[in-house]
Amino acid sequence: MNRGLDWQELAQLLLTATGETLYMVLLAALFTALIGLPLGVLLFVSRPQGLLPMVRLNRLLGTLVNLGRSLPFVVLLIALIPLTRMVVGTTLGSTAAVVPITIGAFPFFARIVENALEEVDKGRVESVLAMGGHIGHVIFKALLPEALPTLLAGLTLTLVLLIGFSSMAGVIGGGGLGDLAIRYGYQRFNNQVMFATVVVLVVLVQCVQSVGDRLVRSLAHRR
Template sequence: MNDDLLDLLLTGLGETVYMVVFSTAVALVLGLPLGIILVVTEKGYVLEALKFNKILGTLINVVRSFPDIILIVVLLPLARFIVGTTLGSTAALVPLSIGAAPFIARIIENCLKEVSFGKIEAAMAIGANPLTIITKVLIPEALPSLIRGITIAVIAITGMTAVAGAIGAGGLGSLAIRFGYMRFRDDVMLATVVTLIILVQGVQWGGDYLAKYINRKRYKFD
């Protein structure tokens, strides 16, 4: 591998990891409470509010219905307002975070719904308040599933960074387009694809390992 290709790959990888880490963190801050609210406001749950649940679910579905590239373009003015530019990795954090938050919310919702409703009813029967039920029953019981779900979200966000690279966000996606495709450099294209595969496999392995570790610890103490 020649020096210029290595430098390009390291720069692109660094920008991609930067976008993935920070946009995932922000999307979790937004999506986790949304997912919890979607569950606890359903019929029979601790904060039942059916109309609110339906409205929130509809809004989340509206955002999720946008293709990644369109959503990123639509949110570029907001990125300019927040960070002062629409170019670069930092500007991409805004559309990536907002675009991923509804996806994470639905993942959180599905994971929490896997918790036996009987356990929730038991907690309600002994007078546990909603916050206690959420923090002591729902989240702990669903934790391995939540980790696997978040792993899927991280991989999806990694794919979104590649799309964002097409409109000036930087990262491996931009590298593949600007240097691999537009300059007809097959070595750059191949190296970028291999790097993305390794990155995604590493994320998947890490998420699976952590979920299995938590399961082992749970059964050990049970």
């Protein structure tokens, strides 16, 4: 910009961009959990020594998850432009950005779920099976309840990851704080906007991490 922004203009831009970022993060978090949780459970139970061994399926899913985790998110953003246009009808805006953000995040959360279930005491699983329980009982009565604190901690990490992804989505016009930093800060050499967006992003991450840590400690204390 050729002139600096006054505080009222900057505050309005930050408020709008923060709302768009929260919209992207919360919606992507919902889809990430809906996809990543059952995928992580399936990865766990389909292991060769798991409750429902399916070696080929496990290897296939594991390969896909590892591939999704290994791709740089900026590359994924560009590669998924055709899919985003197909699903949403456009590649611009906060809603469109939810598609690549979700696809980039759910493999990460799936691995977290798998690792969390692995930490559950095997004795709890065996006791459910000894009482005649089937695999559904084991998952919903033993595995998920016992792994809940770890899952919540993993979800907190995933939310922090989603905030970072939502910022990078600004590269392709995804809206939010990242888009604000690029269009008003970087492209117009406005350090005021750059600094303000960084501060807001740091505050968002700290708030998410703090709330998540408190919930995990509270849940662990009750147990």
